[in-house]
Amino acid sequence: MLFRATTAADLDRVTGFPVDDPVSKIDADRYLDELGQGMYRPEWTWIAENEQRVVGRALWWGQASSTHPVALDCLHVEASVADRAEVAAGLLTAGLRAFARDGAPKPPLYNLTLPNGWRDDESVAAAVAWRRDASLAVGLTDEVERLRLEWTPEVGVPASSGRLIFSVGSDEEFLDVFRRIAVGSLDRETRRNLAIKSPEVTAREEMDFYLDCPGERAWWRLARTPDGTLVGLAIPSATPYNRNVGYLGVVPEQRGRRYVDDVLAEITRFHAEQGAELITATTDTTNVPMAAAFARAGYRTAQIRLLYSAPGS
Secondary structure, eight states: OEEEEOOGGGHHHHHTOOOOSSSSOOOHHHHHHHHHHTSSOGGGEEEEEETTEEEEEEEEEOOTTOSSOOEEEEEEEOTTSSOHHHHHHHHHHHHHHHHHHTTOSSOOEEEEEEOTTGGGOHHHHHHHHHHHHHHHHTTOOEEEEEEEEEEOGGGOOOOOOSSOEEEOOOHHHHHHHHHHHHTTOOOHHHHHHHHHSOHHHHHHHHHHHHHTSSSOGGGOEEEEOTTOOEEEEEEEEEOSSSEEEEEEEEOGGGTTSOHHHHHHHHHHHHHHHTTOSOEEEEEETTOHHHHHHHHHTTOEEEEEEEEEEOTTO
16 A cells, blocks of 8 residues: 555545535536645645555645645545554545645644534444544644534624623733633633643734734724723634634633623624624534533534644643
8 A cells, every 4th residue: 555645646536535425525627626726735735555556545635825734624444444543544644744844833623524413324423433533643632622603694693782891902901801711711722721831921923823814904803892801702703604603702700691792793794794694613512501602602513624634732
């Protein structure tokens, strides 16, 4: 079995690879479109060959401006292969080693997109099982399950309750709020970061992440009560595909008053007023209060995502 990155000569073999699993499908049109934009690249596209026949492929993705891949978008191995997990692990090992040699600071995570209720569908559960085994075998052992949520205009644009006032703020002010919000957060990634890093470093990394997203810094707002008491922050953002609820949070001393509803409404209203036809968001399945806030705001669960990453990365 040969594992290697592709070249331009492999394009037809990559786009023509048969996909027979019900998860994380990337069709030829999408691959070619995003290949042209630099979000997929030949050196981020890996194949497994057995006697010169392609039996597996791994498609890593990044933003057009990315130096290194951000996430594994698609992992497939032919059903005819006796041990799909073993071949998948070989693909992942080869790709991750190459990215590390090229200077990637951490292994890209694996983003596995699933339908709602996936555990009740035997074919989907089986497709997840061998991918999970492969992920664990290569050290992507931190597993998080997230809801992928959507708002569309027919839900209605939320009106302001008048409980909060939203205003611009300096980078220093936002950094301080990021740090304060991290304390007691139910978000799995934030909690994991706090276990190995200081609140200051965690806040800096989270803020840097959103500064690097396609959304604009000018969209960010601080949330205060009418008397000037700080409540939290609202960060409308964007992905390469659509508008997005980037980050929102309430400082610990103001929690329990459903201010989260007001902050989420502000982000939704901001995007809607700019003509957004779709707003996406994600939250951990274990973050029950946040999931409930999205439901109250009319966001529906469109997909489930399983994320596999290296501990501490």
